[in-house]
Amino acid sequence: MNLLRTLFLLFLSFVYGAVSAQDYKVSDFGINGDGRILNTRSIQAAIDFLTNKGGGTLVFAPGNYVTGSIYLKSNVTLHLEEGAHLLGSNNPFDYVKDSVVNWQSMIFAIRQENIGIVGKGTINGRGFQTAVNAVENVHKGIVQDELKLDRLREWNRPENIYFRECKNVLIKDITLRDPASWNQTYDQCDGLHVEGIYVDSKSYWNNDGIDVVDCKNVVIKNSFFDVADDAICFKSHDPNGVCENVLVENCTARSSASALKFGTVSRGGFRNFVVRNLVVYDTYRSAITFAAVDGGFVENILVDGVRSINTGNVIFLRIGDRWSKGRKPSMKNVTIKNVYAEVPLNKPDLGYNYEGPIEDMPRNISPASIIGLPEYKIENVNLENIEFVYPGGGNPLFAHRGLDAQSLEGIPEMPAAYPEFSQFKELPAWGLYIRHAKDINLKNIKFTIQKEDYRPAIVADDLQGGNWQFKAFLNDQALEKSYHIHNSTNVNVK
Amino acid sequence: MKIYISAFVFILWSIQVSAQDFNASLFGCKSDGVTNNVGSIQYAIDYIAKKGGGTLHFYVGRYVTSGFSLKSNVHIELHEGAVLVGSSNIYDYQQIDGRYTLISGVGQQNIQIKGLGVIDGQSKALALHVRSLKEKGLLSSEFAMDKVSQLYFSKTSNIAIEGIMQINSLGALNSFVDCQSIKLRKLEINSPQSNAVVLLNSSQVNLSDLFFKSTKQALVQEGTNSNVLKTNCLLANGKSI
Amino acid sequence: MKIRFALLTFLSFILVNFVSAKEYNASLFGIKSNGTTLNTTSIQKAIDFIHEQGGGTLRFFVGRYLTGTIILKENVHIKLEEGAILVGSTNIYDYNIETPNCALVYANKANNISIRGKGVIDGQGRDLAYNLLGQIHSGIIKDPLDYDRPRNRRPKAIYFRECENVAIHSITIKNAADWVQVYDQCVNTVVDSITVDSKAFWNNDGIDIVDCKNFKLLNSFIDAADDAICLKSHDAAKRCENIEIRNCVGRSSANGIKFGTVSAGGYKNVRIINNKIYDTFRSVFTIATPDGGIVEDIVVDSLQGINVGNPFYLRIGARWNKGREGAIRNILIQNVKVEVSKDKPDVGYDYEGPVEDYPRNMSPSGIVGLKNVPIADVTFRNIELVYPGDANPHYAYRGATKAALDSIPEMESSYPEFSQFKELPAWGFFVRHAKNIKFENVTLTLKESDYRPAFVFDDVQGFSLSGVKYLGTKTKKEVVANNSKREK
Structure with missing residues (x-):
């Protein structure tokens, strides 16, 4: 791990060195902050001017700058001063669907270097109205879209930021709000530094907080995410791509989906991650979820320091076989430690805009889960110093999953299903459920329920190897032998 | 046989003519004089072109826009009171062949802009912007105001501009480069800073019933132009050109 | 009263x-x-x-x-x-x-x-x-x-x-x-x-x-x-009656104070006192009765128009009148000062008034009845109007000869607007189909030259001009009367 750290430090100095050059005021170019004039082309002209001059910073003074799609170019930084708002046009026709990425966005950068968006200003996609207008265009018959789930496909709605194949990207201090699709995608970038950003986005479906796709050398730190869809999301779209050398540090996340997620699209893989000091709250699905469902790998992941409050699920690790196309998914060497987590009885994201959908009923509260497939096992997962607090109260009359062989083996494998902690409906444990895994080690783990539950704390099925040191409680009362091991070998319980 | 052929030709022709009509509002154009409609207008033109052609109708109101490109068989009708207002920011104009254009057509066929409406280039505000950019060194000092074109066509044939009023352009109002079969009819031109009609290597040009209320030069001919016909084209002092 | x-x-x-x-x-x-x-x-x-x-x-x-x-x-x-x-x-x-x-x-x-x-x-x-x-x-x-x-x-x-x-x-x-x-x-x-x-x-x-x-x-x-302030009459059996408009300021991309367009019944006893109209695209004050409405006993006192397109337009038409004859009678307009702008008065406002009715040079005030339905008993007293002039006869031209005047269409069924006739033969007032029209102490100022006379009276039975001054004009005939009777 020390190696990783040096790598990061080296990389940090690299990014900071890149930002320099002359400042230009937007007003010099006639870019207008009155909140009405469309500035798409004048902002583009300013960026082009700066990049042709060898670079510089375009400074947005306080104001409301309306724009459609613009392209950030090499050596240009957009500086949004506090009170400067870059506002997305509400006319869907003001956005470009870029031919390289096949997606719409307000700010694109394709194959550029040393670029940045900094400052205490705001990028506000105003996506709700744009999305509504786009739906209207479909109903008028002038735009084609299948309207899946009565909304346009996410690539036909603009994001705030979409950078692809860029080197040395700095995103610092800005606030991101309300795109019509995901907030920000960094796709196949090398050297991405995100620091001190504030993302508040519950304006429309698919409002992910940040999506990092097949990127190398990534830092996300001191940032805050309160979003309708996944908050901090790593993806791998390219079977030959990989997300690697990533540090996520001192971040806070709130989501009506999952807080820290790998996937869902996971074709290439994810490796060498350090996640430190993550706070998750009011989150509908998982605090931490890693999915390898499309033939990709997950390896060498360290999560150290998580406080997860009022969140529907703590950990969900999953190997699936969805779009693998013959490639073999894998997940190994994952350490998650120093976690305190409280799971609520009620819906954790109640009252937020675009609440997560109620589904998968009936089931009692779901446990943390590590679930591979018979042919693809999750390997070498270490859970250390974790305290889980569950509401308990699992009622077998509402939903029931027994511990007999037939019941356990009757849990469907669902290899091709969308991976979600709730996908199996009722699971036989209230604290941790393990299936199709190798070497799952528990060290100093405490499980607590607040009401009696008909299930044990832990159930393992098809687990080959593991040293378990854990305690389970019903409030203050220790629960003895609150586990069940089925069809497994070499599991030592202390 | 001849009858059959001409009937066939007629059918082809009527298919083309029967093209559809589209209101600007269908594409979200706003007539408020504030909203920049370029995204909607360009989408409308591309959409109509894909449908095989038709007419985009603008009714009374001020439609602010950045530069956009016309496509073959797409006609624009500016009904009385409709004003296409060019943005007052030079960067909003499309750069084509070293010019900054409001409305352009390159390599197209069968283009019409008709009606009783107006195209307003907002030359005063635009000139201010250009000057300030030059002073700050953000635009080359060689940038010439007359490179800003209201209507610019190149390698385009069968063009008709009829009935409208063209006002306040920074540079040439109507430029034709390597174009054929051009009809300008019943235009009112009120644009003191710019040339009205500029021809470069174009042919079959029919100018009729034009009134040049104010203009730098009414007609500028460069290169080799052929078959340029002028009928009842008057300057403000009453003289014919 | x-x-x-x-x-x-x-x-x-x-x-x-x-x-x-x-x-x-x-x-x-x-x-x-x-x-x-x-x-x-x-x-x-x-x-x-x-x-x-x-x-x-x-x-x-x-x-x-x-x-x-x-x-x-x-x-x-x-x-x-x-x-x-x-x-x-x-x-x-x-x-x-x-x-x-x-x-x-x-x-x-x-x-x-x-x-x-x-x-x-x-x-x-x-x-x-x-x-x-x-x-x-x-x-x-x-x-x-x-x-x-x-x-x-x-x-x-x-x-x-x-x-x-x-x-x-x-x-x-x-x-x-x-x-x-x-x-x-x-x-x-x-x-x-x-x-x-x-x-x-x-x-x-x-x-x-x-x-x-x-x-x-x-x-x-x-x-x-x-229109900023608008009186209408939708019902032929009803009318606007006993109306007072006082101490108001209006701005419009159409008209400042207007009667109509729909004028089925009419307007009686309207007092318009001490108002101001600015940056207004069309007329400061206009009465339109194209739908058979009777307009009578109207007083306009102390009215100011700054940066406007036109001072006055009074018009009887025959649009949706269904055989009924409209009327405009007993109108007193006094203590008025209006400056007509050469440029578009409402530039820069959202939903600017539309550029239309061209070609025409700057339009005069209009008092236009119908052939057998004259506008009657109108007095203009203590009036100062400033017009920009700068009319180009090559651009648009309307002579003041009998033939030229007769060629102006009646347009009785079209939408009544001061610009509806396009070019008119006067720069100050065009009065047609009217009777007993008095101008007392009226000053008309022209900023740049105009090829037209100040007043044209066509089919006006009884008009009088007293204390009328023209500023900024070259000495020429400023009053043309055709088929009209002037009273001292």
Whole structure:
């Protein structure tokens, strides 16, 4: 791990060195902050001017700058001063669907270097109205879209930021709000530094907080995410791509989906991650979820320091076989430690805009889960110093999953299903459920329920190897032998 | 046989003519004089072109826009009171062949802009912007105001501009480069800073019933132009050109 | 006249006392001030409740109150305290669109009603109108679209019909999707000290007074995309009667103060005193009666027009008159100063007036009747008009010979507008089909030369000019009379 750290430090100095050059005021170019004039082309002209001059910073003074799609170019930084708002046009026709990425966005950068968006200003996609207008265009018959789930496909709605194949990207201090699709995608970038950003986005479906796709050398730190869809999301779209050398540090996340997620699209893989000091709250699905469902790998992941409050699920690790196309998914060497987590009885994201959908009923509260497939096992997962607090109260009359062989083996494998902690409906444990895994080690783990539950704390099925040191409680009362091991070998319980 | 052929030709022709009509509002154009409609207008033109052609109708109101490109068989009708207002920011104009254009057509066929409406280039505000950019060194000092074109066509044939009023352009109002079969009819031109009609290597040009209320030069001919016909084209002092 | 005035004053005094009934806070009915909760049903419940209790005032304190159509009932008063904004929903289905004249605040046959206070009614008309347009293009609502905009179902901010004892006081009204406020066949209405700011969409008339009796519009500021202050008569059996418009300032991308266009019944006894019109695209004062309406006993006193397109246009037409003859008679216009702008007076306002009616040089004031229906007994006294001139006869030309005058079309059925004839042969006044027209102490100033005379009288039986001065003109014949009789 020390190696990783040096790598990061080296990389940090690299990014900071890149930002320099002359400042230009937007007003010099006639870019207008009155909140009405469309500035798409004048902002583009300013960026082009700066990049042709060898670079510089375009400074947005306080104001409301309306724009459609613009392209950030090499050596240009957009500086949004506090009170400067870059506002997305509400006319869907003001956005470009870029031919390289096949997606719409307000700010694109394709194959550029040393670029940045900094400052205490705001990028506000105003996506709700744009999305509504786009739906209207479909109903008028002038735009084609299948309207899946009565909304346009996410690539036909603009994001705030979409950078692809860029080197040395700095995103610092800005606030991101309300795109019509995901907030920000960094796709196949090398050297991405995100620091001190504030993302508040519950304006429309698919409002992910940040999506990092097949990127190398990534830092996300001191940032805050309160979003309708996944908050901090790593993806791998390219079977030959990989997300690697990533540090996520001192971040806070709130989501009506999952807080820290790998996937869902996971074709290439994810490796060498350090996640430190993550706070998750009011989150509908998982605090931490890693999915390898499309033939990709997950390896060498360290999560150290998580406080997860009022969140529907703590950990969900999953190997699936969805779009693998013959490639073999894998997940190994994952350490998650120093976690305190409280799971609520009620819906954790109640009252937020675009609440997560109620589904998968009936089931009692779901446990943390590590679930591979018979042919693809999750390997070498270490859970250390974790305290889980569950509401308990699992009622077998509402939903029931027994511990007999037939019941356990009757849990469907669902290899091709969308991976979600709730996908199996009722699971036989209230604290941790393990299936199709190798070497799952528990060290100093405490499980607590607040009401009696008909299930044990832990159930393992098809687990080959593991040293378990854990305690389970019903409030203050220790629960003895609150586990069940089925069809497994070499599991030592202390 | 001849009858059959001409009937066939007629059918082809009527298919083309029967093209559809589209209101600007269908594409979200706003007539408020504030909203920049370029995204909607360009989408409308591309959409109509894909449908095989038709007419985009603008009714009374001020439609602010950045530069956009016309496509073959797409006609624009500016009904009385409709004003296409060019943005007052030079960067909003499309750069084509070293010019900054409001409305352009390159390599197209069968283009019409008709009606009783107006195209307003907002030359005063635009000139201010250009000057300030030059002073700050953000635009080359060689940038010439007359490179800003209201209507610019190149390698385009069968063009008709009829009935409208063209006002306040920074540079040439109507430029034709390597174009054929051009009809300008019943235009009112009120644009003191710019040339009205500029021809470069174009042919079959029919100018009729034009009134040049104010203009730098009414007609500028460069290169080799052929078959340029002028009928009842008057300057403000009453003289014919 | 004096007795009537005293009566009106007494009535408005009574109105003030009506308000003193019981007061109810909006929050009592669960009405939310957050700007996002749709309050339509709770506000309606409040109105109905207060109405059933015998009347009272519903008070809104600072906040944004989102709502669709609410229907005012007898003896219910709305008080919008400073900072309270009644915000119109942008969803067209939140309005009573199946009712003709749908509106945000609607009343029909409800007596003793008022809206008062320093708060605001904001119709959000632009988004509302474009959302309606979207529903039309999606095929859900059927509408023929006039000029590419919805013909029907555009909500007004206020529509009161057949109400007695109405007061609108101090409020600001913004951004309607259609006419801003309409008082239709109301009796005893006082609109005082209000502000209208509405350039949100087409047809944003500032205020429409339709077939009302005893109406006062006082001390108000009106800035509107369409006609600022507008009197109309929709019903041939009704008319606007006893109307006073005093101490108002108007701005419009159409006309400043207008009678018409729809003028079925007519207008009697209208006093327009001490008003100011600026940055206005068309006429400062215009009377149009194309639909058979009788216009009589009108006084315009102390009127100023600054940066406007035209001073006066009085017109009888025959459009939807169904055989009835319109009339304009007994009009006194005095103490007026108007400066006509060479440039477009309303440049830069949202929904600017449309450039049309070209080619024409600057139009004169017009007094245009019909061949056998002359405009009668009009006196202009103490008038100063400044025109820009600079007319180019090569651009547009209309001579003042008999033949040239005879060639001016009557256009009796077309929309009456000062520019409707395109080029006219005078720069100051064009008077046609009229009788007994007096000009007393009138100064006409021309800024640049004009090829036309100041006055053209064509078929005017009895006109007089006394104390008429021309400034800025070269000595030439400034009065041309054709088939007319001049009186000393």
